[in-house]
Amino acid sequence: MIVLRAGDKITVVKGDERYREGETIDLFEASYLVYSGRAKAIDEKGEELGVKELFMRYASGDLWWIYFTVFTDLASRGRRIRRGYGDRSIIVEHEGEKYMVYVTEEGARVPLITLLSWIESSQHKDMIPVIAVVDMYGDVTYYQAMSISLKKLQL
Known part of the structure; x- marks a missing residue:
């Protein structure tokens, strides 16, 4: 499973053949990976974030x-x-x-x-x-x- 860290940016902590460790990825790609169960997102405190929390933290506007x-x-x-x-x-x-x-x-x-x-x-x-x-x-x-x-x- 891919592990993402949600800090100032969303970065790959544990990757796979497509996502390299240390790589920064887009909010929508990260959210899709979490939504599809391929990744887990954690914040600076080590708490797991769902799709809703990712969008509350990073999304702007209503689009x-x-x-x-x-x-x-x-x-x-x-x-x-x-x-x-x-x-x-x-x-x-x-x-x-x-x-x-x-x-x-x-x-x-x-x-x-x-x-x-x-x-x-x-x-x-x-x-x-x-x-x-x-x-x-x-x-x-x-x-x-x-x-x-x-x-x-x-x-």
Whole structure:
């Protein structure tokens, strides 16, 4: 079992073939490892921390639960995941393809210009843009996004 120390950062105390001792890992990855039973997180006093305690200590804002939901869903499907380029983005690698996933929740208002610039940014990075929508039950639906150009016709 992997052992994580939750101090100023989350570091690996006892690792395995993927996680090396002394390595610093992301909150969402650490939380997923604890959630899935692959790791145990301890604080400076040696007390064990659960997923809720990790988020109470390290998460900022109210977006963390939908981000964690998408992260967990993708990780449980065996996808390689890392944090993206913003607080709503996850990078996924699967079968030789790279995807940039925009995380949002059902009913959230996202300005069209935000989505269009995010799609363009994804495509410039040679990634497939995908929107992940988390509903009120914690179910995730994925949509592949694309931009199109409309031209005015003279008829």
